[in-house]
Amino acid sequence: MSDDSDNYMDAASFEGSDIVEDYQSSNPSEAFSDDDVEIEDNEAFIVNEPVKPKKSKFDVDYKVYDINDIISNQQSETEQVCSIFGLQRQDATILLRHFGWNREKLIERYSEDPERILKQVGLAPGTSASAQSDSRANSPVRLKRVKGFTCEICFTGSEDTSTQTLALACGHRFCSDCWKMHCEEKISGQGESRKIECMQGDCQTVMSEQVISQVVPEYIFQRYQTLANKTYVEDNRRGLRFCPGPDCGNVIECQVRGSDLESLIPIVVCKCGQASCFGCSFSGDHRPALCGVTKLWVKKCEDDSETANWISANTKECPRCHSTIEKNGGCNHMTCRKCRHEWCWICMGDWSAHGTSYYNCNRFEDKSGKDARDGQQKSRVSLERYLHYYNRFSNHEQSARLDQELYAKTERKMDEMQRSTSLTWIEVQFVKKAVETVTKCRMTLKWTYAMAYYLDRNSMTELFEDNQADLEKAVENLSELLEKPLDVETIPELRSQMQNATNYVKSRQNILLEDTLQGHMEDRWSYHITIPSLA
């Protein structure tokens, strides 16, 4: 279970100012190779413990469940309800689904008025004549052949006793083929799993899992179970969410209130290694930017609002027909392609007033011209400001990718070295760790730029930017070391350099995150816009 311990370390990666090495426990041999690593907490080796002890006040508690845990959770919750009220399992499941798996509410309501609740969820047989006449209403629902039966839906039957039929507790009997089609349509067609009702109009009797399994083919039933597990996670008020990792079906449980998100960033790491934010569902670690900031920034970058910004900075409108024109060269004498209006690019006035001064607008100091120029200037400044932050944000994203590509190459070389020289496997692993650190820190840096874009200019922001600059410098340094050619002779030296640099980068990251997250809690950061609340 190296995965577990790995995660554990991950979440614990910034505790106080001590450096706790991520990934360290993922490779036991490695743990002994690094004497510069401190592990002062023996708890770190309690593996298979899903609950992560609160290592830092900036971390949230969470649990990771796989699909089997989800199934057994449902089973145990169902069994509890069964034992309290002496209900059948399938009925208890239907009740729990109805109450969104809120056991307390179910118990409370059911104790008050069991009959009403049973009726409400579709478990009490209706009072229709057919139900009353069916004396076997309380026996388990099974397929059976009934002589002289004609299915009201497909009109199969009559004398033919080979037709399998089925009636729920309500007594509405139809042939098994019609039930199958009904369930298939609900499950495959509509993706329904909470409540599949009797086919009789008006009848709200619910089909239990056991009945569904009798009428549909195996693959449809599997689909039904998948859907049911999904609704368990979605309906659950306990705070469950699927891991956004590709092909990862794990579920994460975490208790975060909407109001917490103003000072807390609930990053969770799944067993599959995917980090995500439990607050805003962002699939990645967006610390130190708050969820609200992340949301704004992502939207800003996705929106074409910046296209509009570019247009306003680089184009002007024809004063007569308002067509948008970009001047990409030539003189100031503009002739609108559309309306043939002739005007001056600089003062926006009619060209006829300019006479022959083609390259020189003599009305430059005119008030109208000045206003137009000011407007343009302002728009340019805001565009440049955005680009400053955006370029740095995307640069780190790209560099992280490049670092990893570089590492892929280096890894091959290391493999080779290990085979051709006397170096051991452990001795060539330091690059891997460096790349992992660089990648993580670039993610942090990326989001510092998103945050900085919205920060007010004040002394606090300056401190923040100092921390940012320190981390950035350290990261670039390490990144440069990664590019150095590998030679057998220089490896020991490079190794110690890189290990030192890696540790330094980590400590810088810790300092930055610590301080920034602390700042969120102390409400130290002031933004020049209102950060939307996700509560």
Next chain:
Amino acid sequence: MSFLATKRLSKELKDLNDKGCPTGIQLLQSDDLHKWIFELEAYDSIYSDDKLALMFRFSGQYPIDSPAVQFVVGELEGATYKAPVHPHVYSNGHICASILSDGWSPVLNVSAVCLTIQSSMSHEFTQPSLSSHSVLTSCKSKQLPPDNDRYVARAPENPKKTRWEFHDDTV
């Protein structure tokens, strides 16, 4: 079209031919098993002078899946039909009735749908057994749905593609 749908429709058609349609309802076309047209008379109602026709279209999933039902708007066999001016009927013939979407049950059939819609036109005529399905019960004045123009401008050809919301079940 599935075996079930064909079988069920043939049976329904046979019953309609053998036993006849309910009062005031007449089968105009059923040459194509997928598409039937009925003429509808709304006796004793403000629509009694209107020439109304209902078109049913069936998918291969019928009767699990509800039929697409709408009023005929235009020429048909020499007669001109219009959608009734009714708060739940759009001028393109689309009908907003829960029985045609969420309230559909495979136990219902063509004749039951015709009756429900007919009863919704007439205040004298109600079908107690279907009244809870029927969003449309009785109508006292001729009025278009409030969002008629907006809906008709963008409506899909097949009313089943519309996601109906039942704003009002008093009329």
